[in-house]
Amino acid sequence: MAKRKAGTAGGWRIRGEELWKSIQDLLPGVDVAAYKAHLLALIFVRQATEAFDARREHLKAEFAHLPKESQRQYILDQHDQYRAHGVHWVDEQARWNWLTEAAVQDDISRRVDEAMVQLENDNDDLQGVLPSGFAKLAEAKSGALAGLITLVDALASDNAPDRKPGTENVLVQAYDYLIPRFADKEHDVKGISPTPPSVAALMTELIEPGSGSVYDPCFGTGTLLASAAVFARRNGGEVAVFGQELRPEAWRVGQLNLSIRGVEIRAGEKAASTFTEDRHKSLTADFVLANPEFNQPDWNGGGLTDDNRWQFGVPNAGNANFAWIQHAISKLGPQGAACVIMPTGSLSNNDGTNAKIREKLVTGGTLECVVTLPGNLFYGGNGAGAGIASCLWIFRNGRNTAGTKNSVLFIDARDIAGTSVTRSRNELGFADRQRITDVYHRWRGGTDGGYQDQPGRCRAASIAEIEEHGWVLTPGRYVEQAEVMVDPEFTRQEIKRLTENLREAFRESDRLQTSVLEQLDRLEPGDPQQP
Incomplete structure (x- = not known):
């Protein structure tokens, strides 16, 4: 997928089309239902890891004054230090770098499944939310899972390092593009059609x-x-x-x-x-x-x-x-x-x-x-x-x-x-x-x-x-009709145009009538032949 700077909504429509084409190239002919939840989960893990790493670096700076390494590490390992700031705890074996390393392994689907389970176990609000069965995705198309991980990684690399939280986040923008696109593609939006x-x-x-x-x-x-x-x-x-x-x-x-x-x-x-x-x-x-x-x-x-x-x-x-x-x-x-x-x-x-x-x-x-x-x-x-x-x-x-x-x-x-x-x-x-x-x-x-x-x-x-x-x-x-301002010159021209159209219709009617009468005149009385 060609790299494009994150920016306006209009720009993201172009970027979104590039993302969608890359997905289709990875999974040609594969039904959206077979990979939708898995792709959205991968994007989520990439974003959760980014937020976790940013919060961890902030904590390191905030508590750098503590004299002992054990004290600083204790702070870094407290889940509440993350959840209190709207950040999910992401265990080492559920972080994005772990998944990118797993992408080249034969047991990639098992590792991704385990990462999803770990995320759910560590975060109450994710219980039952993340998908499993990544092996089915791998079976749908050889190399598809590794390809999706690489695609998400390339997408996330466009996030500016100095980006303010919540702004110009290409991963969130990807959700905004993909969710309705999935709905349109599936033709199965009854009850789950996104509100535009x-x-x-x-x-x-x-x-x-x-x-x-x-x-x-x-x-x-x-x-x-x-x-x-x-x-x-x-x-x-x-x-x-x-x-x-x-x-x-x-x-x-x-x-x-x-x-x-x-x-x-x-x-x-x-x-x-x-x-x-x-x-x-x-x-x-x-x-x-x-x-x-x-x-x-x-x-x-x-x-x-x-x-x-x-x-x-x-x-x-x-x-x-x-x-x-x-x-x-x-x-x-x-x-x-x-x-x-x-x-x-x-x-x-x-x-x-x-x-x-x-x-x-x-x-x-x-x-x-x-x-x-x-x-x-x-x-x-x-x-x-x-x-x-x-x-x-x-x-x-x-x-x-x-x-x-x-x-x-x-x-x-x-x-x-x-x-x-x-x-x-x-x-x-x-x-x-x-x-x-x-x-x-x-x-x-x-x-x-x-x-x-x-x-x-x-x-x-x-x-x-x-x-x-x-x-x-x-x-x-209840709302009264707005007064329509009429341009007299436009009205005259429009009447002229419609009149000419009507005259042409009458002329065509006359031609058809003449043709039919000529065909009838060719028929002899009692002649069974058709014209």
């Missing part, structure tokens, strides 16, 4: 999790929680991260995705259903972010009709949309805020219960804002948001801002196309997201926020008005 980074950024910029606790009831690959942690750090804060995930593979990948960024998640001992095995029953979160599977039919709704989470009504047993919404709200603290991705159908469909639940969400004052999203933001496949029109529901407890408490803000962002990143997917840049977040935050500022309704973009509707619309929450019902 620009959508995750929009959600965090809306509810602003600067400190406190953040919870995702279906964390998948961990993108939303990672975005929240990054947002908090950029604003001088830290957040405690909680989550749950049903699918074992996503449960492992999501934790690795957070761990490689130095974010520790409390995710339970194993994957489990949020509805039937809630791992955080007593949690009161400051923020909730969620991108659940849309219209999930198999959520065991029939067995949970008396659940105390259904404050606004019992959800449809065959569709979990309003179960996810109410679960998210049930975890909020007195001033908590939640942002949940849903299909736009959830705003208007009525199966006998949905409208009643929407009514209570509005009249109870919990629903604060609805945003319809542009199309083509999500990855392909059958996962949440893929190919389905999507929206954001924003909820907040303790709403008391003058001018907003008895209304709901509707934002129509469908016209914000963003930037094309592939033939089928766009992303929202900072300026695009700002066109949404500025409206929301100005409105939340109340009478002093400078908010005004904008035709074609946003409108604050009263509860009475929403009731008149039968509790339908589609922003298009």
